[in-house]
Amino acid sequence: MRQTALAVDLGGTNLRVAVVSADGDLRARRHEATRAKAGPDIVVAQLAALVDEVCRAAEVPADAPLGIAIPGPLDPSAEVVSFTPNLAGWRDFPVGAALRQQIHRPIALGNDGNCAALGEATFGVARGVGDLVYLALGTGVGGGIISNGRLLEGAHGLGAEVGHVVVAMDGPRCTCGSLGCLEAFVSGWAIERDATIVATTADGARLRELAGDGPVKPGHVAQAALEGVPSAIALLERAGRALGAALGAFVNLFAPEAIVIGGGIERLGEPLLGPARRAIANHSFPAPRAAARLEISALGGDTALYGAAALALERAR
Amino acid sequence: MRQTALAVDLGGTNLRVAVVSADGDLRARRHEATRAKAGPDIVVAQLAALVDEVCRAAEVPADAPLGIAIPGPLDPSAEVVSFTPNLAGWRDFPVGAALRQQIHRPIALGNDGNCAALGEATFGVARGVGDLVYLALGTGVGGGIISNGRLLEGAHGLGAEVGHVVVAMDGPRCTCGSLGCLEAFVSGWAIERDATIVATTADGARLRELAGDGPVKPGHVAQAALEGVPSAIALLERAGRALGAALGAFVNLFAPEAIVIGGGIERLGEPLLGPARRAIANHSFPAPRAAARLEISALGGDTALYGAAALALERAR
Numbered sequence: 065m066r067q068t069a070l071a072v073d074l075g076g077t078n079l080r081v082a083v084v085s086a087d088g089d090l091r092a093r094r095h096e097a098t099r100a101k102a103g104p105d106i107v108v109a110q111l112a113a114l115v116d117e118v119c120r121a122a123e124v125p126a127d128a129p130l131g132i133a134i135p136g137p138l139d140p141s142a143e144v145v146s147f148t149p150n151l152a153g154w155r156d157f158p159v160g161a162a163l164r165q166q167i168h169r170p171i172a173l174g175n176d177g178n179c180a181a182l183g184e185a186t187f188g189v190a191r192g193v194g195d196l197v198y199l200a201l202g203t204g205v206g207g208g209i210i211s212n213g214r215l216l217e218g219a220h221g222l223g224a225e226v227g228h229v230v231v232a233m234d235g236p237r238c239t240c241g242s243l244g245c246l247e248a249f250v251s252g253w254a255i256e257r258d259a260t261i262v263a264t265t266a267d268g269a270r271l272r273e274l275a276g277d278g279p280v281k282p283g284h285v286a287q288a289a290l291e292g293v294p295s296a297i298a299l300l301e302r303a304g305r306a307l308g309a310a311l312g313a314f315v316n317l318f319a320p321e322a323i324v325i326g327g328g329i330e331r332l333g334e335p336l337l338g339p340a341r342r343a344i345a346n347h348s349f350p351a352p353r354a355a356a357r358l359e360i361s362a363l364g365g366d367t368a369l370y371g372a373a374a375l376a377l378e379r380a381r
Numbered sequence: 382m383r384q385t386a387l388a389v390d391l392g393g394t395n396l397r398v399a400v401v402s403a404d405g406d407l408r409a410r411r412h413e414a415t416r417a418k419a420g421p422d423i424v425v426a427q428l429a430a431l432v433d434e435v436c437r438a439a440e441v442p443a444d445a446p447l448g449i450a451i452p453g454p455l456d457p458s459a460e461v462v463s464f465t466p467n468l469a470g471w472r473d474f475p476v477g478a479a480l481r482q483q484i485h486r487p488i489a490l491g492n493d494g495n496c497a498a499l500g501e502a503t504f505g506v507a508r509g510v511g512d513l514v515y516l517a518l519g520t521g522v523g524g525g526i527i528s529n530g531r532l533l534e535g536a537h538g539l540g541a542e543v544g545h546v547v548v549a550m551d552g553p554r555c556t557c558g559s560l561g562c563l564e565a566f567v568s569g570w571a572i573e574r575d576a577t578i579v580a581t582t583a584d585g586a587r588l589r590e591l592a593g594d595g596p597v598k599p600g601h602v603a604q605a606a607l608e609g610v611p612s613a614i615a616l617l618e619r620a621g622r623a624l625g626a627a628l629g630a631f632v633n634l635f636a637p638e639a640i641v642i643g644g645g646i647e648r649l650g651e652p653l654l655g656p657a658r659r660a661i662a663n664h665s666f667p668a669p670r671a672a673a674r675l676e677i678s679a680l681g682g683d684t685a686l687y688g689a690a691a692l693a694l695e696r697a698r
Contacts, residue, residue, distance in 0.1 A: 195536045216528050218636025219512045222669040229630035230664050231550050233623060242664045306550060313546035319535025347547050347559045351463060352539040
């Protein structure tokens with residue numbers, strides 16, 4: 065196995081590059097604001113320049129592979145991004161070909177959620193696990209699936225959309241257009257939607273107080289719940305039950321050894337995770353449930369960066 | 382690739398054996414009632430005897446592999462059945478070891494739903510498809526998943542329980558104990574449960590008439606729906622919407638090239654399948670949905686038998 069990889073986390077906000085060793089040492093970290101509105105050619109040039117800068121700073125071997133986590137559905141064999149909501153002009157963009165013209169080393173590209181799953185299985189709390197579901201609970205809900213030691217990507221890399229599985233067929237509409245997705249219950253935007261409504265009611269006095277002049281954020285809801293405010297407890301309990309229902313479905317479908325949760329929303333803590341844990345038991349078989357441990361990511365904001373490195377070490381060409 | 386396999390479909394009611402060629406020719410078919418209450422040793426002996434009978438009748442090569450579809454979760458490496466509701470005494474039963482003592486040829490064992498998925502991808506309407514979801518809508522709901530050309534079985538073969546994924550987190554209780562599973566909406570028992578309730582109401586006159594002195598069966602509901610009876614139409618529409626919600630989740634998770642439906646309930650036809658097709662659009666992304674064709678199984682009751690043959694040809698040892 066290769067010993068060192070270059071890792072790129074290409075986000076809609078930040079572009080991040082680092083050197084990661086096969087034993088998980090992350091160094092020479094650089095980041096800058098992604099020139100997201102400038103179109104794909106400019107972003108690819110920006111990425112190549114930042115990779116060059118890291119290579120000069122860290123004396124990376126010339127044949128060290130490069131892994132890149134991309135924020136959108138990516139066809140893993142064609143290396144084409146079908147679209148990505150946060151980067152202007154990335155529609156059916158042949159990102160692999162564009163990068164290979166500028167960067168002359170083995171390259172591997174992956175969707176960011178899939179990369180993160182691989183990062184958890186290679187460097188994170190699920191190190192060595194062959195059957196894994198990773199859930200990134202952030203503003204939206206993404207993630208990835210590893211089945212029998214391999215990324216589950218689906219035809220043309222369009223699968224593993226773990227945030228967009230039904231938990232309530234007559235539930236609220238999701239930003240993706242579907243009804244009752246997991247993301248429509250337990251993402252940052254969904255919790256804010258519910259909290260904004262509660263804050264207009266008599267039960268929302270404490271939420272209004274915590275939010276001050278700004279919008280009600282998920283952290284305000286968690287704070288109120290920890291203080292015992294019933295409306296905040298109920299709001300996070302419903303979100304947690306939806307999370308547990310989806311996790312139960314994943315237990316029955318993938319029989320994972322581990323489910324890893326990251327992305328930020330998991331930091332709301334027990335008011336969300338307690339109901340989720342209890343709900344898993346209402347939506348899964350005992351045998352696979354007993355075998356699936358629930359873990360909180362310890363890689364923090366570096367999950368996709370570690371994953372890009374894992375991808376490079378495994379399949380760069 | 383091997384040219385001929387022996388295939389066994391071990392059901393709770395019937396034990397079926399046949400010879401299947403690699404090009405899909407099924408011959409020398411035998412079946413008898415499974416001695417389901419007699420315990421695993423008797424059933425294994427019964428199976429071995431029926432295989433012997435088929436071998437004598439069909440002049441099967443001595444090294445032709447044997448594939449067996451088992452009605453319960455099966456650990457594919459340990460070849461142990463954890464339990465099966467329809468065969469008495471099959472709890473943590475080492476079926477592989479027991480069979481290998483009596484049958485001296487390469488053997489492969491698989492869960493019946495997984496085998497059926499493999500049968501559809503090898504001999505059925507999804508021949509050659511590498512990403513496939515197969516759904517057996519019968520008294521219960523089973524099935525299997527093929528991802529990137531391989532069966533998705535999960536750790537210890539406990540995954541791919543496609544009938545037991547949530548479609549409504551506050552929905553009716555399923556026979557498995559969970560809440561709001563697909564099976565709790567669209568199986569034979571779930572449709573009978575709903576139909577029995579409707580039949581007690583003023584809207585249920587036609588259902589009572591069709592059922593006569595017996596229970597209201599799914600076929601009666603379909604007949605009434607085709608005649609335009611609103612309560613029957615509404616009943617199957619709700620079941621169809623639940624089916625479509627689960628299929629939408631499968632589209633987003635597995636990005637399959639084909640979804641194949643068999644098992645019997647699909648014969649209720651358009652009153653069920655029309656709403657299901659429309660609901661898929663409410664619960665999936667356009668790109669993977671456009672790529673996933675919905676097919677009705679053409680292998681009928683032989684799906685698991687064909688699948689056992691495919692399993693034997695692929696992985697018997």
